[in-house]
Amino acid sequence: DIVMTQSPDSLAVSLGERATINCKSSQSVLYSSNNKNNLAWYQQKPGQPPKLLISWASIRQSGVPDRFSGSGSGIDFTLTISSLQAEDVAVYYCQHYASTPHTFGQGTKLEI
Amino acid sequence: EVQLVESGGGIVQPGGSLRLSCAASGFTFSNYWMHWVRQAPGKGLVWVSRISTDGSATTYADSVKGRFTMSRDNAKNTLFLQMDSLRPEDTAVYFCVGGGGSNAPFDFWGQGTLVTVSS
Numbered sequence: 363d364i365v366m367t368q369s370p371d372s373l374a375v376s377l378g379e380r381a382t383i384n385c386k387s388s389q390s391v392l393y394s395s396n397n398k399n400n401l402a403w404y405q406q407k408p409g410q411p412p413k414l415l416i417s418w419a420s421i422r423q424s425g426v427p428d429r430f431s432g433s434g435s436g437i438d439f440t441l442t443i444s445s446l447q448a449e450d451v452a453v454y455y456c457q458h459y460a461s462t463p464h465t466f467g468q469g470t471k472l473e474i
Numbered sequence: 475e476v477q478l479v480e481s482g483g484g485i486v487q488p489g490g491s492l493r494l495s496c497a498a499s500g501f502t503f504s505n506y507w508m509h510w511v512r513q514a515p516g517k518g519l520v521w522v523s524r525i526s527t528d529g530s531a532t533t534y535a536d537s538v539k540g541r542f543t544m545s546r547d548n549a550k551n552t553l554f555l556q557m558d559s560l561r562p563e564d565t566a567v568y569f570c571v572g573g574g575g576s577n578a579p580f581d582f583w584g585q586g587t588l589v590t591v592s593s
């Protein structure tokens with residue numbers, strides 16, 4: 363099974379500042395058949411289901427503000443929020459979907 | 475508008491059974507692989523199972539293999555999770571999730587239904 367490890371577990375960032383969350387997989391999630399990284403980022407606010415933010419490591423979903431960006435390849439990935447807004451307070455999860463089980467990282471709690 | 479609405483959660487004793495349902499609308503249900511993901515109180519997300527578009531293929535996490543059975547009725551746009559031999563560690567909110575393919579991101583999430591296994 364592929365293990366996903368996020369860092370840090372929690373993060374406090376001032377409004378307007380940059381937030382960076384890292385995700386490392388125990389083996390590559392890059393699919394050779396399509397040269398795509400099978401890696402997604404989700405945002406979960408209290409009392410709500412997760413919401414897909416980023417797919418294929420760097421593709422922002424429709425409606426997601428452009429302050430959110432994803433990068434990385436192979437085993438190392440990063441979610442960056444360029445200028446933190448109050449509504450970005452949430453827990454963020456990375457997940458691979460390269461194979462089953464489609465494991466998630468343990469989550470990173472982002473606070474102001 | 476895409477909607478996934480879970481039902482069937484509740485309190486059950488260890489060793490008991492529950493059947494969760496998920497009613498889908500707002501998208502072509504039969505074109506989507508579907509998943510169940512659970513989240514224990516205050517904990518992270520755990521993938522539980524998936525089913526192919528036509529229901530012919532299912533895959534389970536080791537923790538539920540042999541106890542949980544996933545199925546779907548494309549005519550009724552409904553997803554099911556039959557949970558048998560429940561254990562206290564199965565206590566969680568169970569989310570119904572839609573993904574575009576067998577290995578694809580999870581596009582749509584339901585609000586979840588709480589399953590509590592306790593004597």
